[in-house]
Amino acid sequence: MGWLTMSRYHMGGHATAKAYLDAQFTYTRDVDGAVRGLRLLASSCPQNRTYYAAAQVMEDGVGKEVFAIVCKVLWNPKSKTGEHFGYKDMDESMGPCEDSCPAHILDLLTPTDKEHALDWRRRCRANLARRSRKIDDGDRVKLATALTFSDGHVGDEFIVMKRGRRLSFRDPETRLGYAISRFMDRDWAIVPVTKVHKTIFA
Structure with a gap:
């Protein structure tokens, strides 16, 4: 109809x-x-x-x-x-x-x-x-498809900045912040980060 x-x-x-x-x-x-x-x-x-x-x-x-x-x-x-x-x-x-x-x-x-x-x-x-995917402040995410922003930046990896339910993103190299529309509807994955533990000597 x-x-x-x-x-x-x-x-x-x-x-x-x-x-x-x-x-x-x-x-x-x-x-x-x-x-x-x-x-x-x-x-x-x-x-x-x-x-x-x-x-x-x-x-x-x-x-x-x-x-x-x-x-x-x-x-x-x-x-x-x-x-x-x-x-x-x-x-x-x-x-x-x-x-x-x-x-x-x-x-x-x-x-x-x-x-x-x-x-x-x-x-x-x-x-x-x-x-419903879980994402936390500080997570590093990789998009399946790179995005081009209004400042000309092209990127597919970002650091998550989470404030309550609001999400924003920071480029891991330039440290510049970006907004990604409909982020939870996009294809992305969390990038595993190797954590270095302190060595404690007795």
Whole structure:
């Protein structure tokens, strides 16, 4: 499906993109004498950019399969053209490019044999594993691909400077500091450092 855009005043009283989409994907209908619909078990819309949900198929009040819904989201409350909100909806069987679904939603999905859905779930799990890698202040890291910075420097090895959750990086030779966007999404490895222990004479 294509994009559907609207003014925030046409969102049925819902104040956020997540609240509107939660309502859109929760429904019941009479179909051939049976009551069918969807029930959302969990949803998330980080930074109002992508919406993820675990939706359970309901038939006559009985829960059936649980699959993932993915929506690309446009959220611009200050839009001067009135296009405050927009979305493009898909389900996991369409193999969405957006693959940052939170673990608590993935954990709710029932087994599937749909190839594109399986590939999407694998990509999401791989991204979660990548972002959960541990890194400490002072670690030396090597990127799989060298980066070129605005000052012309090209480098693939850096010393980590960690302050809480904030990461910055220092070139080990020049000692200059750099910012690396989406670092946890990149391919990198920690460079082993040989530690020299003091010799103690009796």
